Amino acid sequence: MIRLSISFYGEIADRLGRERAMVFAVDDITVGEIRAELARQDEAAAILLGPQIRAAVDSRVVSDDANVKSGQDVVFFSIVSGG
Amino acid sequence: MAVVARLELDWLDAGGELANFLAGRDADGAVVSFTGLARARAADGGKVERLRLDWHPVMTERSLADLAEAAAARFEVSDVTAIHRAGEIAPGEVIVFVAAASPHRRQAFLAADYLMDRLKTEAMFWKHESGSDGGRWVEPTEQDRVDRARWSD
Numbered sequence: 001m002i003r004l005s006i007s008f009y010g011e012i013a014d015r016l017g018r019e020r021a022m023v024f025a026v027d028d029i030t031v032g033e034i035r036a037e038l039a040r041q042d043e044a045a046a047i048l049l050g051p052q053i054r055a056a057v058d059s060r061v062v063s064d065d066a067n068v069k070s071g072q073d074v075v076f077f078s079i080v081s082g083g
Numbered sequence: 084m085a086v087v088a089r090l091e092l093d094w095l096d097a098g099g100e101l102a103n104f105l106a107g108r109d110a111d112g113a114v115v116s117f118t119g120l121a122r123a124r125a126a127d128g129g130k131v132e133r134l135r136l137d138w139h140p141v142m143t144e145r146s147l148a149d150l151a152e153a154a155a156a157r158f159e160v161s162d163v164t165a166i167h168r169a170g171e172i173a174p175g176e177v178i179v180f181v182a183a184a185s186p187h188r189r190q191a192f193l194a195a196d197y198l199m200d201r202l203k204t205e206a207m208f209w210k211h212e213s214g215s216d217g218g219r220w221v222e223p224t225e226q227d228r229v230d231r232a233r234w235s236d
Binding site: 010011013056059061075077080081082083 | 139167227
């Protein structure tokens with residue numbers, strides 16, 4: 001069982017809200033699998049499958065093959081605007 | 084060398100920041116600073132009534148620090164400061180302040196120029212403009228990307 005806080009930044013937050021607490025009934029999960037599961041559960045979350053949506057785990061930008069442990073903070077974010 | 088990078092959520096006093104940056108400085112011959120203001124017009128000419136810079140509680144400030152450190156490492160500067168607003172910003176308010184000090188003016192100019200070009204494209208913000216015609220999320224402009232591409236890294 002993996003419990004995660006998942007938050008969203010940029011344009012995707014308009015569609016998905018800022019934060020969701022989620023539980024996955026598996027022992028191992030990757031960032032890519034989290035994207036796919038979110039998109040499966042919520043049609044609006046299909047936007048996460050787009051190539052411009054990046055991810056971070058515990059505030060470090062990671063690729064889709066990164067493993068995520070229970071209790072970690074996962075962030076998905078739209079392309080940054082700069083300052 | 085001191086590299087300072089931080090977010091300001093309420094107000095950015097560019098004059099006060101410059102005064103602090105100048106105070107007690109006797110080994111440097113040059114300080115170059117840049118102050119950016121929130122514009123009342125969007126890139127397409129539409130009126131901007133409200134600008135919101137969304138930010139992440141850890142990654143955004145770290146991105147400012149990384150870029151300021153890169154400027155400090157690349158040029159012959161003694162101190163670099165980068166301060167950026169986040170949250171709700173009204174047209175005319177200061178949105179960013181950067182300063183670089185150096186024994187020689189050219190290096191200070193270059194460091195400030197480089198830092199702003201990178202901040203404009205890479206700082207970890209999500210910018211939303213809204214006005215009477217609705218709201219929209221903003222990405223770096225083509226000119227921002229051209230400016231960034233002037234530097235090799």
